[in-house]
Amino acid sequence: GAVVSQHPSRVICKSGTSVKIECRSLDFQATTMFWYRQFPKQSLMLMATSNEGSKATYEQGVEKDKFLINHASLTLSTLTVTSAHPEDSSFYICSASQTVSYEQYFGPGTRLTVT
Amino acid sequence: DAKTTQPPSMDCAEGRAANLPCNHSTISGNEYVYWYRQIHSQGPQYIIHGLKNNETNEMASLIITEDRKSSTLILPHATLRDTAVYYCIVSSNFGNEKLTFGTGTRLTIIP
Numbered sequence: 001g002a003v004v005s006q007h008p009s010r011v012i013c014k015s016g017t018s019v020k021i022e023c024r025s026l027d028f029q030a031t032t033m034f035w036y037r038q039f040p041k042q043s044l045m046l047m048a049t050s051n052e053g054s055k056a057t058y059e060q061g062v063e064k065d066k067f068l069i070n071h072a073s074l075t076l077s078t079l080t081v082t083s084a085h086p087e088d089s090s091f092y093i094c095s096a097s098q099t100v101s102y103e104q105y106f107g108p109g110t111r112l113t114v115t
Numbered sequence: 116d117a118k119t120t121q122p123p124s125m126d127c128a129e130g131r132a133a134n135l136p137c138n139h140s141t142i143s144g145n146e147y148v149y150w151y152r153q154i155h156s157q158g159p160q161y162i163i164h165g166l167k168n169n170e171t172n173e174m175a176s177l178i179i180t181e182d183r184k185s186s187t188l189i190l191p192h193a194t195l196r197d198t199a200v201y202y203c204i205v206s207s208n209f210g211n212e213k214l215t216f217g218t219g220t221r222l223t224i225i226p
Contacts, residue, residue, distance in 0.1 A: 006158075044153075046215070091156070095214075106151075108157055109157065
């Protein structure tokens with residue numbers, strides 16, 4: 001099956017700093033990428049949907065100026081958590097899909113810890 | 116998207132068939148039933164999907180009732196590696212539509 005990678009897999013940063021997470025589709029072109037967040041013992045919550053070359057669509061309650069999403073190519077989307085705070089500590093997961101596909105392919109996730 | 120209801124947890128003996136139910140009584144005509152699973156601290160993994168016919172692949176079988184208001188995911192010979200949270204999701208028929216994850220069923224395979 002198609003492979004989606006994320007980098008880094010784990011990151012620890014200090015409060016107030018910014019962190020960038022990359023999501024790559026390794027063997028296919030992803031027209032759409034999704035970013036999810038998962039807190040401990042909870043389900044995945046969709047943060048935003050991004051289509052290559054256009055602005056991301058954010059879910060209600062997700063601050064677009066805090067969670068910057070860039071989908072500049074068909075194989076790469078980035079999520080930047082700006083001015084991170086301890087409450088932003090979470091498991092961030094991306095997924096990607098092709099135009100004609102019934103599946104979304106998920107990355108392995110990035111665990112962010114803000115101290 | 117239609118809402119789904121799943122039992123919060125289930126146990127199954129290793130080697131036996133695991134049957135995971137899902138209710139989706141408000142499913143609409145163009146919505147598919149998707150199953151994903153998430154092993155601890157990993158990204159979700161696609162298992163199977165279907166519209167109205169039963170489906171089978173190398174991982175599992177999906178049985179959808181005739182009225183499409185419920186479905187059952189069957190893992191025919193469960194192994195310890197099948198321990199995970201299983202999500203039943205209803206969504207329109209393209210992968211580029213957003214998925215709404217519920218709370219899922221935590222399946223534990225007992226040795």
